[in-house]
Amino acid sequence: MTKKPDKERKITFYAKEPIRCPVCDASFHREELFSGRVSADDLTDELHRTYKPLQAYGEVYPLCYEVDVCPACFYAAYRPDFLPMAIKSGGFLRDRIQYRVEEVQRIFAGLDYQESRRLIEGAASYYLAILSYEHGTKEFSPTIKSAISAVRAAWLCNDLHRKNSNENWDYVAGLFYRKARYYYRVAIEVEQNGKEPYSSVRNLGPDTDKNYSHEGVLYMAAILELKYGPQNDHEGRRSRLAAAKIAVARMFGFGKKTKAKPGPLLENARDLYNRLKAELQDNDDDEE
Template sequence: MQRYAKKFESKNLAVSFYSKQKIMCPFCKKSFAKEEMLTGGGRMIAGSLTDELRRLFEPSAKFGPIYPMIYAVAACPVCHAALLWNDFEHFSDSELIDKIVEDEDTRKKAVETIFPFYDLKRNRTLIDGAAAYYLALLCYEKLSRSYSPTIKKAQICLRLAWLSSDLNDLCPDRGFDYISRRFYLKAMFFYQTALEFETARLEDITAIGNFGPDIDKNYGYDGVIYLCGLLEYKYGQRENISERLKKLDECKRAIARIFGLGKSSKSKPGPLLEHSRDLYDRLTAELKDANVLNLDDDDDE
């Protein structure tokens, strides 16, 4: 794995900087410098928006590939506790602090198993960023519903799926493609569970502030509805076809309610509306094909 270390790094030409004001870890009470990404000078060349609402960035000749989302998680280099920045900087629940402090060794070993040789004391690389997100996922497992952990775990898992896919592009023989798929499945579960909790008033999902799912744009609650349908369509189970078709029909109806059957709406973000129309068409096509096959089977009988 160490022979890939340089692949994780950009060309290291001032991609990031450390803020002058130190950050105090709410868990171990140690301070560390916050690393932030520089955005000017041709570092961020925005590319296409994927159907998963991820903004791709073109690698520049000067700076190489960059991954802006890896700086969105706070990870303490001392105790390896991690959360999204807003939660990290304002965390004060003493009971939960003790739980996370006590879990330090278990958390570090779990992350090292999937993202070996990560280092939180150097300028953050792709594998360090993925490790930071996984540390955060494990920490959110300890938090109460007052922190809206389910929707945050959904967002974190989706980003972990993306970062693991990026790692697989760099290291295709390390099993990161399998890891990416596992995180996609986790993201699907958490997104759908977050909606169920919201509907049942068990957990408020609006406390996340920015629904993302990426860091460049907030697609809001409608984006959550869309992602539930998209992830089910792309990564949902296919062993039980009748159950799959039932789920896809539910997703289609939900998207139709939110986006008006794909009709234009000035109140909806353009890219999200376009992707929703496309997903609605794909869901319709699969459901229609299934009905045709069922009719053919009935005729054979």
């Protein structure tokens, strides 16, 4: 008796209700991840949650499904922003359709958002989000969302490199890390001067498993500066790292962990503080 092949184990499903893109009027169905398809593993020093492959489903990348992308015009945004931001900035987004398509295809070839997303569509979705949030007004907190999108794109490009080590995805990841560093620095600046507050953003991530809030934003700015900041200007780098060291010291110097400063963030912040001290060859403590 011939054994029937195992039924395909689905990772995602498509929402029943279609979404109509306010930019180009195309209709599509959102792809979403079934629950129970991932098993949490380690947390990296960039607050990126990794996942163990499950025997039933293999490797699954939850980040691939966080950004809504119109398959026709490549407008992209996080779910709560997809409709309202396009309605508010539809003219600009409509005028830039060709630009978005050409820009993303310079890096990510063969994209197809009408089929199940692969890693490449997941990574590209965050670049498309960055290109789309360029036109977002301040109520959508476009700068911090571009920062989060850039670092997530870098993570997924690293995953692509791990699978295809001869295709230069590590170089692309480096580009996105540097973009993320820039956007995080600017996001903190415009938050502090009131030009673009991000306190209303539902999840400041940087990943999807936990919201590390404003403290996480400060941490990410510091670690990206350490790992990916420019090194050709020695004095400038030293000044930026010294400022990062003070910010990180304050993060865990206030004592007990809180909702905004959960244990994993404090542990990573202490490690980052020591790395910054070593880089600066600084024996002074800034803890408060």
